[in-house]
Amino acid sequence: MKIFVARNPTEAHIVCELLKTEQIACEVRGEGMFGLKGELPFGEDTDPFIWLLLPEQQLMAKAIIDAYQKQTERQYRDWQCPQCKEKNEGQFGACWQCGYQIGEP
Numbered sequence: 001m002k003i004f005v006a007r008n009p010t011e012a013h014i015v016c017e018l019l020k021t022e023q024i025a026c027e028v029r030g031e032g033m034f035g036l037k038g039e040l041p042f043g044e045d046t047d048p049f050i051w052l053l054l055p056e057q058q059l060m061a062k063a064i065i066d067a068y069q070k071q072t073e074r075q076y077r078d079w080q081c082p083q084c085k086e087k088n089e090g091q092f093g094a095c096w097q098c099g100y101q102i103g104e105p
């Protein structure tokens, strides 16, 4: 069964490896279609996805994927600088405007 649709092949492999370390049998599928994205109006079907080999592991796999998604969302969420109120993108650890670094008092 299809358990997770990734945004790109890299993400598909990260999640797949994550699941495998938790003894969940899965594989990446649909990768070959990714190169066609943009040329064909396939939508979600052209994205690589994780195929779960053992449906009885579904709940466990979903929990791991949920945790992964929460983690990446936090990582890439935009943040507002408490010092100069400038908006910064989540992947930056410091304010581009004033140089304030996340985690500083």
Ligand SMILES: [Zn+2]
Pocket: 081, 082, 083, 084, 085, 086, 095, 096, 097, 098, 099, 100
């Ligand atoms: Zn700032």
